[in-house]
Amino acid sequence: MGCSSSVPARSTGGLNTINSDASSATDSKELRAKLVLLGDSGVGKSCIVLRFVRGQFDPTSKVTVGASFLSQTLALEDSTIVKFEIWDTAGQERYAALAPLYYRGAAAAIVVYDITSPESFSKAQYWVKELQKHGSPGIVMVLVGNKADLHENRSVSLQDAKEYAEKNNMFFIETSAKTADNINQLFEEIAKRLPRPTES
Amino acid sequence: MESPTSAASRPDFYDFLDRMRRPAAADLFRSIKSFLVSFSFHEPSAEEDGRKVQAFLAEMEGAIRDHPLWANATNQEIDHALEGLEKYVMTKLFDRTFGTSAEDASTDAEISEKIGLLQQFVKPQHLDIPKVLHSEASWLLAVKELQKINSFKAPSEKLLCIMSCCQVINNLLLNISMSNDRTLSGADEFLPILIYITIKANPPRLHSNLKFVQLFRRESKLISEVEYYLTNLISAKMFIIDANARSLSMEENEFQKHMESARLATQTSVDRPSSSHGPPTSSARANQAETDIAGSKFPFMDSKTESLTPGELKQLHDLYRQVVNRYTLLSKALRKLSIDEDHLLDSVHDS
Numbered sequence: 284m285g286c287s288s289s290v291p292a293r294s295t296g297g298l299n300t301i302n303s304d305a306s307s308a309t310d311s312k313e314l315r316a317k318l319v320l321l322g323d324s325g326v327g328k329s330c331i332v333l334r335f336v337r338g339q340f341d342p343t344s345k346v347t348v349g350a351s352f353l354s355q356t357l358a359l360e361d362s363t364i365v366k367f368e369i370w371d372t373a374g375q376e377r378y379a380a381l382a383p384l385y386y387r388g389a390a391a392a393i394v395v396y397d398i399t400s401p402e403s404f405s406k407a408q409y410w411v412k413e414l415q416k417h418g419s420p421g422i423v424m425v426l427v428g429n430k431a432d433l434h435e436n437r438s439v440s441l442q443d444a445k446e447y448a449e450k451n452n453m454f455f456i457e458t459s460a461k462t463a464d465n466i467n468q469l470f471e472e473i474a475k476r477l478p479r480p481t482e483s
Numbered sequence: 484m485e486s487p488t489s490a491a492s493r494p495d496f497y498d499f500l501d502r503m504r505r506p507a508a509a510d511l512f513r514s515i516k517s518f519l520v521s522f523s524f525h526e527p528s529a530e531e532d533g534r535k536v537q538a539f540l541a542e543m544e545g546a547i548r549d550h551p552l553w554a555n556a557t558n559q560e561i562d563h564a565l566e567g568l569e570k571y572v573m574t575k576l577f578d579r580t581f582g583t584s585a586e587d588a589s590t591d592a593e594i595s596e597k598i599g600l601l602q603q604f605v606k607p608q609h610l611d612i613p614k615v616l617h618s619e620a621s622w623l624l625a626v627k628e629l630q631k632i633n634s635f636k637a638p639s640e641k642l643l644c645i646m647s648c649c650q651v652i653n654n655l656l657l658n659i660s661m662s663n664d665r666t667l668s669g670a671d672e673f674l675p676i677l678i679y680i681t682i683k684a685n686p687p688r689l690h691s692n693l694k695f696v697q698l699f700r701r702e703s704k705l706i707s708e709v710e711y712y713l714t715n716l717i718s719a720k721m722f723i724i725d726a727n728a729r730s731l732s733m734e735e736n737e738f739q740k741h742m743e744s745a746r747l748a749t750q751t752s753v754d755r756p757s758s759s760h761g762p763p764t765s766s767a768r769a770n771q772a773e774t775d776i777a778g779s780k781f782p783f784m785d786s787k788t789e790s791l792t793p794g795e796l797k798q799l800h801d802l803y804r805q806v807v808n809r810y811t812l813l814s815k816a817l818r819k820l821s822i823d824e825d826h827l828l829d830s831v832h833d834s
Contacts, residue, residue: 320669324611329669350656350667351674352711368707370714371670375611377730378674381718 314365316477319386321410322395323403324374327429330460331395332369335470357474365474374406382410383417391423391473396444398428398457399436404444411451423476424453427469432459499567507552514546515568519575527579529587533698536572536580540701543568565701570637573699577636580699582691590690598685598723600745605682609731610675615663618655622676625651626684633687634816638700641692642709649712652676678719693717 320328329350336355351371358364372378372385386392392414396407407426414424426448428439441457448455454472458465503512518539522532547553547564556564573580582588607617628648632641652673660667686692693716697705705713722730728738783791783799791799 324668324671329667329671332669333667350653350660350672351670351715352708354707368711370711371673373670373674375671375675377611377732378718378722380725381674381721384714384718384721 312363312479314363314474314477314480315368316365316390316474317368317370317388318391318393318473319370319372319389320393320395321372321382321386321407321414322374322393322427323397323400323406326374326395326397326400326403327460328374328393328395329371331393331427331429331458331466331469332371334460334463334466336369355470357470359471359474363474363479365477367470367474382413386414386418386422388419389422390419390477391425392418393425393427393469393473394453395427395429396439397430398439398444399430399433401438404428404439408447411453415451421478423473424451425469425473426451426453426455428455428457429460431457431464432461495563495566496570499564499571502552502564503571505552508550511543511546511550511552514543515572519572522576522579527583529580529584529694529698532576532580536576536699537702539572540565540569566639569639569699569701573638574636581636581695582688587691587694591688594689594720594724595685595687596749597726598682598689599749600742601682601723601726602685603745603748604741605679605726605731607675607679609733610679612672612675612679615665616655616659616672616676618659621651621655622680622683625655625676625680629680629684629686632689632692638696639704641696642700642713645696645716646709646712648680649673649677649715652680674715674718677715678722681716681719681723689720693720 320332322328332353333350336353353369353371354367355369356364356366370385370389372382392410394407394410394414396403411424411426414422418424426444428441428444444457445455454476456465456469456472458469460466502508503515522535525531544561544565547568548556548561553561553564582591607614625648628644628651632644635641635644655676656667656672659665681689693713696713728735731738733741783795786795
């Protein structure tokens with residue numbers, strides 16, 4: 284429905300993003316992964332994904348994708364191809380009860396907070412608990428502190444977030460959707476952590 | 484070939500029916516017929532019927548792939564055939580499988596009634612829809628797309644209505660973000676608008692339509708983006724069922740007051756036509772006027788034309804417009820339902 288990515292992201296480091304329909308190489312393992320985004324409204328959930336899907340920021344690029352569902356394919360060095368299907372959720376408190384409909388069956392979840400907002404960090408902890416209770420077993424959970432470019436207004440310390448993530452067995456990273464810092468690393472890390480289909 | 488006017492899947496369907504008429508398709512057609520007949524031995528049960536249909540469609544996919552009529556067919560052609568098959572089977576089974584349980588009917592009625600009340604006082608700001616996204620034209624278009632959901636019988640066509648509605652909302656969000664140089668906020672803005680549209684549309688039999696699509700749309704097609712948008716409408720439905728003072732950011736007594744007056748307005752409009760108060764005498768006119776203002780659907784039926792005030796005439800004119808609009812929609816829907824599909828289906832079945 285005209286909502287799939289039309290602009291392939293530029294490759295960064297050891298990671299190549301390719302167009303979803305470009306090739307289905309027979310010798311590589313393909314993985315479809317549902318990824319759900321959780322976090323308070325305004326923490327930049329969808330900016331992170333838009334940045335990932337559109338690649339390096341190009342202010343003139345016209346997005347032809349829906350803003351709440353996006354898909355992007357990543358090729359890893361071990362020749363695994365991961366097709367992320369990214370489900371955004373509404374972050375406002377009034378919609379919190381609906382989240383289970385979205386994270387049901389998700390292979391991975393990104394829980395986002397804003398490093399300048401302690402409220403958004405407590406909200407993130409709420410989502411982590413929710414996912415531990417009701418998420419799919421084995422779901423890959425990642426904690427993301429976004430808006431890292433606003434470090435002069437930081438009110439959630441790197442140390443606190445790191446410790447919290449470690450305690451809950453999560454990967455943790457700070458990103459900036461604005462400068463694209465750590466965006467590709469985030470998705471690459473998730474792709475690596477996804478359980479591989481068992482060889483048959 | 485005739486150009487079909489409504490659903491995009493029409494050409495597939497004609498092609499499917501056409502192939503099914505050929506002698507070479509006799510074996511396939513027999514399997515389809517015996518599958519349909521097998522339902523008459525069992526009591527309707529949506530979940531059980533859903534499992535059977537899914538298994539049958541999967542089995543037929545293999546049969547069609549191996550069939551001489553589809554020799555050398557591309558994946559897309561096979562897919563078209565399966566779309567045609569799904570539509571054919573589900574149109575035949577529609578009366579048995581669509582919202583037949585008493586529970587479905589009462590859930591539909593409950594949701595529709597709740598929406599009828601919410602419609603009267605829920606505003607965009609109650610759902611966190613920012614002012615910049617207010618667009619009557621786009622919203623109306625999305626409402627119309629969603630309302631079509633009940634005019635189709637095939638799960639794919641119902642789903643198409645949901646997708647079109649969501650597409651209108653997405654286009655609105657994209658256009659506004661581009662023209663105002665505004666960052667897209669994803670689901671934070673999409674879901675609230677979809678909920679608002681659903682409340683405005685009050686789509687007939689919302690629960691049954693969603694359940695029908697979930698159970699009977701081919702499983703291999705209910706994935707990815709389509710699944711995401713379907714999930715959004717399901718969550719809009721849940722939000723509406725549970726909507727209360729807190730979820731609309733209102734004081735409890737404010738919410739109750741709104742609900743109560745909405746209920747009153749609805750009740751008077753429902754009660755009034757059937758109530759047998761006898762013809763109002765001229766002394767009872769003041770009384771009658773009061774009920775009219777309260778929202779009665781059929782006021783002035785017993786009034787004398789020359790006794791109407793200019794204000795009442797204006798009211799009457801508004802009502803006239805409503806009646807004409809509803810009549811037009813209704814007759815359009817009836818026309819669409821009665822001619823093409825049923826006619827075609829019968830012509831195949833009899834051959």
